[in-house]
Amino acid sequence: MSNPLELQSKFDELKNQLNYHNYRYYVLDDPTVPDIEYDRLFQQLKELESQHPELVTPDSPTQRVGEAPLSAFSQVAHEVPMLSLDNAFSDEDLESFNRRLQDRLKNPDDIEFACEPKLDGIAVSLLYVNGQLERGATRGDGTTGEDITQNVRTITSIPLRLMGEGYPEVLEVRGEIYMPKQGFERLNQKAREAGEKTFVNPRNAAAGSLRQLDARITASRPLQMCAYSVGRFDGGSLPERHTEVLEQLHQWGFLINPEMAVVHNISGCLEYYRRLGEKRDSLPYDIDGIVFKVNNLALQQTLGFVSRAPRWAIAYKFPAQEEMTQLLSVEFQVGRTGAVTPVARLNPVFVGGVTVSNATLHNRDEINRLGVMVGDTVVVRRAGDVIPQVVSIVKSQRPADASEIVFPETCPVCDSPVETVPGEAVARCTGGLICGAQRKEAIKHFASRKAMDIDGLGDKLVEQLVDEGLIHSVADLYRLEASQVAELERMGPKSAENLIAALEASKSTSFERFLYSLGIREVGEATARGLSRYFGNLDALIAANEESLQKVDDVGPVVAHFVAEFLRQEHNLEAIEALQKAGVHWDDISVEERHEPLADQTYVVTGSFSLIKRDEAKKLLQQLGAKVAGSVSAKTHCVVVGGGATNNSKYVKAQELGIQTMTEEELVALLQEHGVL
């Protein structure tokens, strides 16, 4: 491509296509091409740019990766100040906001409000000149912020160049940069695994990610930006209502909040507030309230500002998800596998909509990381259904008599030694089923829905049964009599009868459920299923050594060790025997049913075969549990291509969709590996 004009237009076309696909994907959440097509275009552009570095422009999608670190952020003066919002904390506060509006406006009968979730992130200003992103800045003190252009450029939902037409010469878009909950969890999980510091909440994670002098770090963080207003605006006109302005921004390439709504009067606001309050926990991002704005821009003008906040808007806050309280003491709980978990006993505090008096401290590493002591003022976070966590401490408020948290050397329940496996953060009670706590947890697990599914046998009842000495092990459950159960708290003859009937019904089970219910460490439902399918019956499983256990899908040396160890211990074998004697039974899995390592996988077989017949290959794949289909789709797991037919249409389709392919030789090896050939 030697012609410079042709080259330029190829460049422009690629950039336009990529920017458009980026917008479809990140802003509209409605991509029109598969990821692989995007990757292909991106690769093309990168190659072209490496051949012609002089043609690389700042709006190129390749420039989102972050540049070399800055030594400091420079300052940015906001021509139009970035204001904050007044807060409301009750319906009364909102009603007095409404009265203030009515007092100032001459015709206040029907005020239209825009309602938007108040995103919990960092306010940002983005300046576009002739459609190009020129500068990104933080809010700072509202008048002066910091230049974070390098960092905002890495955020995929921020357009590097405005989409469509009709945008003004100068446009300043304002909005919130935030980290979605899922990305936050993943980021913290990675940090935990690497032994690094975690972030307290998604807001801090977003702030920390944005405050990086090295934009490559920002680029690696899952940030998003949602637009909520316009600052500077020269050379063009805007619609009359705030919500229409946001719709316009959406068309120019910005993400706007899909929950945004228009309501009439304060009653509409209150209804919206309640509705979003109920939805809060299920939203993919943190919000800390609702922002209500008078929707008519002319009315906004009339109302104007007081000091730092507009008169035409208010933020009605939700109950806080973080609160401060005192750590009164730390107790140690023993779980089913003996894990000893420190639990913080707190001065009760209302947070995230409930009163919290306990929070997990996870393990010794977490205690060290927090540097927490008994007596400290701690920050407790409860967001959604997640169990309350101590996320940080307020060291400046540490009392003189604060005491260190001492991990017990012996189990608080059974007094057996507690051991810490080197390299593991968890401390464990070594008492096994001698330990009352582990026994209770084991019985609760045995009775649970995905295990033996004993209806009516909840945690509280298990605790009573053990505490009253009516049962010591799972097998004892089947010796219970209605008259004994009826005596217990909150039980009576009828519920006792029901429990006995449920126990009776649970005796008829499946091998995989039974295996899962034993509560072997690291044996979840999927592993129990894998083991039961592979070995088919209990005797075969008990006879298996660690090496053969690892032939089961997803069973590695650690799990194999736990299984073998469990089935070696005399008391476990006795418990199993006692259960079978009590009448627990299941159908063994026949050889034909048993060996299905390729279950849930769909294969397509194409091309000419020479080592085995094609039909034979299909039959053997099916024998291993695979489905064999005639055409390639996104659901296909693998395409087997005979005769090296790389121009075969099914092969091409597989390549396009990024689906795995296999030669005839590889298929033969696979069939041999699974012992069907």
Ligand code: IVH
């Ligand atoms: S409007 C003049 N809308 O809340 C009005 N702010 O407490 C300026 N925020 O600094 C803000 N979501 O960072 C507006 N939908 C939303 C918002 C929102 C979050 C933040 C913003 C602002 C702070 C004010």
